[in-house]
Amino acid sequence: MRFTMLKWGGGRSLRNKRVTGAFTLVELLVVIAIIGVLIALLLPAVQAAREAARRMACTNKVKQLALSCHNFHDARQRFPTLGDMVQGKFTYNASASAFFQLMPFIELQQAYDGAIADSNGTLSCPHDTNTMKAIDMFPSALCPSNGVTSSPTKGWQPNNYVFSLGDGCWAQHYVLVPEQNHKVCQRGMFYYGTNDIVGKTFASCQDGSSNTIGVSECLTPDVPNSTNVKSNVAIFTGIWDGTANGKPGKCVTGLTMTSRTNFADTYKDTGRNWRGLIATVGWLSSAGFTTLTPPNSPMCVYANDSQHHSRWGVFPPVSNHSGGVNAGMMDGAVRFVSDTINCGDQNAAAVKSGPSPFGVWGAMGSPDGGETVAF
Numbered sequence: 001m002r003f004t005m006l007k008w009g010g011g012r013s014l015r016n017k018r019v020t021g022a023f024t025l026v027e028l029l030v031v032i033a034i035i036g037v038l039i040a041l042l043l044p045a046v047q048a049a050r051e052a053a054r055r056m057a058c059t060n061k062v063k064q065l066a067l068s069c070h071n072f073h074d075a076r077q078r079f080p081t082l083g084d085m086v087q088g089k090f091t092y093n094a095s096a097s098a099f100f101q102l103m104p105f106i107e108l109q110q111a112y113d114g115a116i117a118d119s120n121g122t123l124s125c126p127h128d129t130n131t132m133k134a135i136d137m138f139p140s141a142l143c144p145s146n147g148v149t150s151s152p153t154k155g156w157q158p159n160n161y162v163f164s165l166g167d168g169c170w171a172q173h174y175v176l177v178p179e180q181n182h183k184v185c186q187r188g189m190f191y192y193g194t195n196d197i198v199g200k201t202f203a204s205c206q207d208g209s210s211n212t213i214g215v216s217e218c219l220t221p222d223v224p225n226s227t228n229v230k231s232n233v234a235i236f237t238g239i240w241d242g243t244a245n246g247k248p249g250k251c252v253t254g255l256t257m258t259s260r261t262n263f264a265d266t267y268k269d270t271g272r273n274w275r276g277l278i279a280t281v282g283w284l285s286s287a288g289f290t291t292l293t294p295p296n297s298p299m300c301v302y303a304n305d306s307q308h309h310s311r312w313g314v315f316p317p318v319s320n321h322s323g324g325v326n327a328g329m330m331d332g333a334v335r336f337v338s339d340t341i342n343c344g345d346q347n348a349a350a351v352k353s354g355p356s357p358f359g360v361w362g363a364m365g366s367p368d369g370g371e372t373v374a375f
Contacts, residue, residue: 054144055321058160058217059334061140065161065215066328068105075105078199082163082190083282089116095125097282098163098190099141106140115280126280127155141279145320148220151277158220159279162317163190164213165288166365167356187352188365189214189330190288205330206368213364215328216289216317216337220276225263230318232263233273233285236300239314248292248358249346251300251314273301275315289317291365292358293346295325296339330367337361 023031073079080101083094090096103112114131126132133155142149143160151158166188189200189212205212219231226232238254241247274286281287285301293316301313317337319325324338344359355369356362363371 051145051322055326058143058145058319058321059326059336061143062161062215062217062326062328063332063334064106064140065099065102066330066332066334068102069214069330070332071105072102073202076199078201079189081199081282082165082284082288086116088121089119090123090125091121092124094282097126097159097278097280097287099138099159099161099287100126100280100282108138108140111135111138127157127278132157132280138279143217143319146219147320148222151220152222152224153277156274156277157279159276159287160217160220160319161215162218162287162289162315163215164188164365165191165284165290165315166367167291167358167362167369168350168352187350188288188291189367200367202330204367207363207366207371209330210333211364211371212330212367213291213327214330216295217319217321217325218276218289218315219318219320227263230296230320231276232299233275233313233315234263234298234300235303237302239300239312240302247347247349248290248314252293252297252346275299285313285315288315290315291356291361292316292343292350294339294341294343294361295319295337327364337364 069079080098081094082098084096084101085091085093086096086101100112100115103109111131115126115129118129118131119126123129135155135157136150137157141157141159141161146158146160148158168187189204191198191200202209219228221228221231236251236254238250239248274281274283278286293314295316296318297316299313299315299318317325317327321336324336327335327337329335341361342359343361345357348357351357355371356366363369
């Protein structure tokens with residue numbers, strides 16, 4: 001059998017035909033460089049789109065918590081307090097956070113009932129119960145932009161949502177009287193309460209529920225003694241001016257975002273600076289936020305000890321969202337509050353009644369300040 005070689009054109013075989021039109025090395029490098037530039041231009045847009053999606057998801061969670069407060073009010077004729085004993089089911093005053101109290105209204109009834117049954121008045125806090133020790137996280141308590149999905153300690157559920165203490169709580173008005181320090185924290189909608197006997201109502205929103213903030217954000221430290229300036233609380237005695245008052249602005253001017261080194265031990269029992277670490281704990285620095293200093297500014301406490309000094313502090317909401325934080329209003333609406341919001345006179349002393357001296361931001365935290373500022 002004979003095979004005939006195919007010919008091309010003028011009789012030359014295909015294997016003798018010279019191939020033309022190939023890329024040179026320089027042309028290939030140019031194409032690669034162009035692709036690299038296009039990717040570099042596209043990547044920030046992709047990241048921005050992803051953050052926009054995360055922020056939208058976070059906004060929805062803030063809204064759900066704000067609306068769950070309405071459902072709680074319908075059932076109990078009051079709002080939850082920042083912390084509570086839940087009708088004597090736990091032994092520590094104010095140990096059960098507002099988030100824990102709201103669990104039956106955000107589809108976490110089973111976990112709530114389990115913790116109540118486990119304790120029944122014999123354990124100190126919800127996170128001491130076997131039910132909570134078996135749970136690593138509550139998705140409804142997590143902001144996707146935080147990036148932390150579990151606490152480093154088993155049974156400590158991370159938390160990115162906190163409740164308003166209003167424009168108070170940085171100053172004591174009861175200087176060095178530990179058991180009374182927290183009583184100034186009755187300016188916001190979720191003041192410190194005990195034994196399920198206190199709580200504000202819609203009638204408390206004399207400035208209007210659409211003008212009063214209820215829920216906002218915090219971040220979760222990922223290591224003990226974290227020096228992450230946005231997720232941990234600094235110890236700074238300079239917030240007290242030697243009288244019954246202080247100046248919240250000192251927490252901003254006295255501490256910078258790059259030079260803060262004296263941080264509270266986030267994971268210690270002493271001091272209770274568990275900010276963003278245990279969703280079910282109702283201590284002030286763990287579960288609350290203040291409307292004194294701008295969002296995403298430094299946080300500080302007077303001292304880190306067992307004498308309640310860790311509850312004298314400035315706790316602005318913080319987030320990983322660019323330029324501000326989500327804020328759930330008491331009417332259920334969610335707004336984005338800019339870091340540059342008007343904060344009034346940062347050298348003023350906190351007040352127990354009347355208009356807030358801390359501008360629009362302070363007015364958002366005071367439900368009955370009588371401010372006429374439109375938000």
